[in-house]
Amino acid sequence: xxxxxxxxxxxxxxxxxxxxxxxxxxxxxxxxxxxxxxxxxxxxxxxxxxxxxxxxxxxxxxxxxxxxxxxxxxxxxxxxxxxxxxxxxxxxxxxxxxxxxxxxxxxxxxxxxxxxxxxxxxxxxxxxxxxxxxxxxxxxxxxxxxxxxxxxxxxxxxxxxxxxxxxxxxxxxxxxxxxxxxxxxxxxxxxxxxxxxxxxxxxxxxxxxxxxxxxxxxxxxxxxxxxxxxxxxxxxxxxxxxxxxxxxxxxxxxxxxxxxxxxxxxxxxxxxxxxxxxxxxxxxxxxxxxxxxxxxxxxxxxxxxxxxxxxxxxxxxxxxxxxxxxxxxxxxxxxxxxxxxxxxxxxxxxxxxxxxxxxxxxxxxxxxxxxxxxxxxxxxxxxxxxxxxxxxxxxxxxxxxxxxxxxxxxxxxxxxxxxxxxxxxxxxxxxxxxxxxxxxxxxxxxxxxxxxxxxxxxxxxxxxxxxxxxxxxxxxxxxxxxxxxxxxxxxxxxxxxxxxx
Numbered sequence: 001x002x003x004x005x006x007x008x009x010x011x012x013x014x015x016x017x018x019x020x021x022x023x024x025x026x027x028x029x030x031x032x033x034x035x036x037x038x039x040x041x042x043x044x045x046x047x048x049x050x051x052x053x054x055x056x057x058x059x060x061x062x063x064x065x066x067x068x069x070x071x072x073x074x075x076x077x078x079x080x081x082x083x084x085x086x087x088x089x090x091x092x093x094x095x096x097x098x099x100x101x102x103x104x105x106x107x108x109x110x111x112x113x114x115x116x117x118x119x120x121x122x123x124x125x126x127x128x129x130x131x132x133x134x135x136x137x138x139x140x141x142x143x144x145x146x147x148x149x150x151x152x153x154x155x156x157x158x159x160x161x162x163x164x165x166x167x168x169x170x171x172x173x174x175x176x177x178x179x180x181x182x183x184x185x186x187x188x189x190x191x192x193x194x195x196x197x198x199x200x201x202x203x204x205x206x207x208x209x210x211x212x213x214x215x216x217x218x219x220x221x222x223x224x225x226x227x228x229x230x231x232x233x234x235x236x237x238x239x240x241x242x243x244x245x246x247x248x249x250x251x252x253x254x255x256x257x258x259x260x261x262x263x264x265x266x267x268x269x270x271x272x273x274x275x276x277x278x279x280x281x282x283x284x285x286x287x288x289x290x291x292x293x294x295x296x297x298x299x300x301x302x303x304x305x306x307x308x309x310x311x312x313x314x315x316x317x318x319x320x321x322x323x324x325x326x327x328x329x330x331x332x333x334x335x336x337x338x339x340x341x342x343x344x345x346x347x348x349x350x351x352x353x354x355x356x357x358x359x360x361x362x363x364x365x366x367x368x369x370x371x372x373x374x375x376x377x378x379x380x381x382x383x384x385x386x387x388x389x390x391x392x393x394x395x396x397x398x399x400x401x402x403x404x405x406x407x408x409x410x411x412x413x414x415x416x417x418x419x420x421x422x423x424x425x426x427x428x429x430x431x432x433x434x435x436x437x438x439x440x441x442x443x444x445x446x447x448x449x450x451x452x453x454x455x456x457x458x459x460x461x462x463x464x465x466x467x468x469x470x471x472x473x474x475x476x477x478x479x480x481x482x483x484x485x486x487x488x489x490x491x492x493x494x495x496x497x498x499x500x501x
Contacts, residue, residue: 067152089161140254151213181210183302187309203256217266247336308350341376
């Protein structure tokens with residue numbers, strides 16, 4: 001009878017055999033979800049990557065990188081004059097900063113390089129970015145990706161710098177305690193319960209943001225966007241490239257509303273507080289406030305001149321940037337709710353009397369007679385036409401002013417050339433006889449000095465001071481230079497005939 005240990009090698013294969021079905025089943029499940037062509041496949045495939053990203057989240061520097069970022073359709077060298085003017089304000093006021101623009105031609109390479117296997121290995125981010133066709137969603141997501149990976153200042157292409165970036169953090173704050181700098185945009189909490197205005201009545205600005213790299217607040221926004229896109233595609237039962245979004249969807253998915261929710265969640269995580277309410281923390285702010293590691297500036301810092309939220313104007317010493325809104329055309333593809341008779345409530349620009357009137361009119365509209373509705377619709381049509389004509393006039397005026405400014409700059413540049421270009425005077429056309437004389441004469445020096453050795457006078461030529469000999473008649477063959485035939489001038493004929501000859 002052998003020892004007990006001698007039987008162990010014979011028992012090991014049986015244990016493996018009993019476990020094999022479990023291993024095979026597990027492997028098949030993993031392969032199935034990995035190869036499934038659905039949006040949800042990425043959730044299982046990147047669980048570990050996300051956990052690792054969350055656990056390693058944290059800024060990697062105590063200072064803000066001296067970088068300024070913008071994104072646009074084309075390269076800066078091809079900017080229109082209007083966009084050039086805005087961009088120059090950033091470089092002129094921040095000479096020690098690096099300025100870079102990501103375009104429609106290099107954005108995907110940037111995302112694949114920094115968020116693919118060679119970067120932080122987030123294939124879900126790369127997948128969704130490549131799949132998106134909604135340009136505003138890509139633009140919002142790209143700014144977050146840039147800030148997370150690089151840090152620095154992001155500004156929309158239609159944002160003008162009024163002060164240097166070094167002024168973004170007041171001197172009484174320690175920059176080592178700040179990871180993110182933002183500003184209030186909309187501060188209208190009285191409309192928090194409004195059916196349309198409510199979700200956007202309290203928000204932070206996202207057309208200008210300053211962040212340190214690897215900021216957990218920015219990572220939180222990115223992950224929220226990925227989860228939101230996944231849910232939208234599932235609910236609409238389409239691929240992420242085919243999702244349909246309205247104005248409010250954009251705001252709540254990637255825009256200011258989504259940005260605000262993520263930032264306030266990060267504030268709670270940083271401070272250990274269970275709740276952080278807009279009022280009284282960010283309503284009617286009179287000075288910047290540090291909440292956790294996020295510095296919130298007053299509304300006039302990034303969003304002055306809005307006509308609401310007590311935003312003041314751009315002459316304020318606290319105004320740091322100016323938003324011109326000329327790149328904000330995305331609502332044309334993601335429209336707001338517009339009532340057929342009373343238009344959009346956002347056109348009230350948060351004025352209480354206007355909002356209340358809109359609410360009352362839209363509530364009563366279904367009870368109007370057909371004749372009364374026709375009157376309302378006609379009035380709305382007239383208002384729309386007037387607005388369109390005004391916008392068209394402003395567009396034409398703006399384009400003309402831009403063209404005139406560009407032409408003036410080109411003229412000034414040409415005037416600085418050394419030596420300046422001078423258009424030579426145009427010579428009067430010579431007659432055939434003068435051309436003939438010129439072929440047999442010696443050209444005078446430029447100083448109009450007399451020629452030392454002039455050639456002898458030939459028949460048909462004249463010296464200075466001599467009168468031109470009378471033209472000979474056609475039948476007079478004397479004095480004609482043999483190689484040439486004297487021109488024959490007809491007694492009658494039109495100008496066209498003379499030119500033809």
